[in-house]
Amino acid sequence: MNHVRHPHETVLDSEPPHLMGRWKRDPLMRALTGIGNIWFPLWGSLAPLRETRVDNGIQVLDVVRREVVARDENVIALTFAAPDGSVLPQWNAGAHLDLLLPSGRMREYSLCGDPGDRTTYRIAVRRIPNGGGGSVEVHDTLRVGDQIRIKGPRNAFPLALPGYGSRAQRLRFVAAGIGITPILPMVAIADRMGLDWSMIYTGRSLDSIPFREELARFGDKVEIRTDDEHGLPTAEDLTGPVPEQDAGLTLYCCGPTPMLESLRTHLVDRRDIELHYERFSPPPIVDGTEFTISLASTGESVTVAADESALTALRRVRPETPYSCQQGFCGTCRLHVSAGSVDHRDGSLTEPERDAGYFLPCVSRCRSDGLTVDV
Template sequence: MPPPALPIRTLVVSAAAPIADDVMAVELSDPAGRDLPVWTPGAHIDLRTPGGHLRQYSLCGDPGERSRWRVAVLRQPAGRGGSESIHRSLSVGDRVRTGGPRNRFALVPATTYHFIAGGIGITPILPMIAAVAASGADWRLLYGGRRRAGMAFLPELSRYGPQVTIAPQDETGLLDLPGFLSRPRPGAAIYCCGPEPLLAAAQREARHWPEASFHVERFQATATDPGEATGFDVVLHRQGRSVRVEPGQAIIEALEAAGVTVPSSCREGICGTCETDVLAGVPDHRDTLLSDAERAANTCMFVCVSRSLTERLVLDL
């Protein structure tokens, strides 16, 4: 079954302040003081920015604190305007529309944890570290950024002592991924979040680890081979009808044109909102969420970006 639509709620900005160069921490609370939904480390929410953009931000506070959610927003002047509108226009007392939480980067049981964060990629990893540290499990963090002044949450991380390695590029050069990932450990898990060059480098260095060890979350879609732009039919199993997807048209666009609504958010294959079960046919997976094993299983797909390798694709819709 596809996931339900993320619950939409209006929250109030209870705090908003810079915590590093070009990084703002924003806390959100229920206007009536009600508890917010439970979440787990790695979860993100949708947030409608003052400029009208819909963006996903990782929750980086304490999951046990039900009265507020915290996110951190990196200002990206060359972006599409979402982060700029938050930094320029969002103030304490403002009300914002949010959806979620949803978790496609969940913390799995492991004998030891290797956390790798680049820049704002520390946000989903911060609550993971708190949870793992509280459990008594073995862990360590390698955290890089361009400059120390731009790296968020350094005071919070300082209490963990030598388990945390802070490595600003202007002081230490590139992260020592070969050393950090030199020795695979049975039952270990690697969690990595940050800019695409870091993720690609970490994945290369972890190639001698079991595939299931490596967990990654991306903040932007990776380039994919568009392949041959052919049309195909999507069969809506529960509705008993078919929808034609034309060359160059996204599945979700064809569904919407036919009056079929599928929950969606990013439209880039990175947030997981539009996950849909596949009953027959072979998807052409173009998301950045599924592992190789999940892609090979062909039991689900993300209809905002993925297509079909067969002339007919049967979906549980």
């Protein structure tokens, strides 16, 4: 129809006329309009709109068990459960929790319980008196009956099983000290599935090694080696006997940076061997150069040495700067840069976040003379 020559003249703010032309307004439509004018305001008062709850990923759990798991009493295991006993989100071996401690610190701890248990989470924490304060707070403040806020689980160290994402025929687990925590559920799964596996577990002394009694059930598949009796292990000690061609071997390792670097260097030319690892300390600085960070709020500046992280330098003038993993994946230390060019070295920030000026000072560095951060 040509709407210019035949304009639409129907009045839309009142009821239409009766279909047969008997009434100016259709009685049925007038009745429905009257009911609607009463019903909808009444229903609106009885069922008002409510704000939708935003899921921030935080759960509040109860501390249901606390136990000492190393004979030197420096390592405790904490077990958490939902206050109502409900099922917890699923996790896989290698996953960790973010603990939001009462002080405001956030720290990450590997889950070391049974992934098949959907009612509890278990972590283990070694007390480090001269660390960042998180482990001391956990040891000194968290007791059975307390509540703790957590995020996760998240997994940055997944176990790929033979036939399920891995060509491995033989698994070798390497753990040092508290590095046993992500390895413990991996070992249990490998044994439960009847895989060909072995493990070496190192520590300063027998008394410092947690979960020894729990590992005893695996017999001679687990070798425990201590520095005070055998000295520091070599890379060959950690890998065990390895043929010149051993395409079926995969290693999973968690421990201090020197041990991981020793293994990585030892296997750098072995394309036939898979190496998966998780460190519990910051990675070494590679190709670092000195630069300056300025604080936009005060004009203060601090020099970042070539062999230290921007986070370390920032915490000299702002000790309260939040951080957690120090490895570039948790995002806790994220800051906004208002001037300067960032050398991004994390695997966490998205391109839009980087384009918006964000960076992670725990691992990223500077491509210009300096950076100005909004602190």
